[in-house]
Amino acid sequence: MQRSRAVFITGLVYAVIGLFLAGGGLWLAALGGSVFYVVLGVGIVATAALLLARRRSALWLFAIVLVGTVAWAISEVQFDWWPLASRGDIVFPMALWLLTPVIVRGLLRDQPVSYRSATLPLWIGVAASSVVLLIGLRSSYHDVDGMIAAQASTVPQSESDPQPVGDWRAYGRTQFGQRYSPLKQITPDNVGKLRVAWTFRTGDVATPEDSGETTFEVTPIKVRDTLYLCSQHQVLFALDAATGKERWRYDPRLVFNKTFQHMTCRGVSYHETAAGAVDSSGSPAPAECPRRIGFARVVV
8 A cells, every 4th residue: 555655646746747847848949949858748747647557667668768868968968967967867866766666566566577677677777877977977078278387487476466465456365366465453462352343234135036045245355445345136336445435336237037046246356457558459448447347246
């Protein structure tokens, strides 16, 4: 009885998953994307129907679904690990669950068929998928081979990125990402006496259209007497570094929706045109670009 109940519940769950994938696949296909998710959804729904009918052929059919998914994934992304894993992160665990004794014995009941013969095709599919995933783990599609000029190492880091000692002009202060300030006023002896000098609130709060993960992770930068930072909706702020008073803000009014994985702005970039600089055409480079803002943002 327990085995039959497990097969029945599994059939229902697989039916829901299959319908969800088929429905999303139709939407994706209508937008010009791959039709594979429609085929995958139909295959899982058909497997669910066989499970509900307690037919052992469900295991064979899902073996075809699994192998087909792996073949499609390789055809799209070769053996690139993360894109490969994301295409099988649902189907592979579903295959493993179908191989558990509670499911297989519930399907076989009193039939004169061994566990091995009933599950062999699906085991072959799982083994093949595992080999593909292991190859993907060892892939190096995104490696970039290069060499650093030997003379570059002779340039003192302090001279390669000059800035006033009180400034913090990049995410890691310097382009080396040292995250070290040469200021010496704060020491181990007086750090415990630090007090809050001022507080600034961006006023940028979550909205009903935001994704589930909305975070404030910015590392501000300081250029002379101005502090620059951004909020999760990509609003840029310039503050008086001494008082925290807002000098100006710029809201690009970007369009967001709930399909984004998360909303975060981790920092801004700064560039100052050197005297006498020219652009690619040889014309004098603009000294002021108030509308050209560089965000280090993550909106997936």
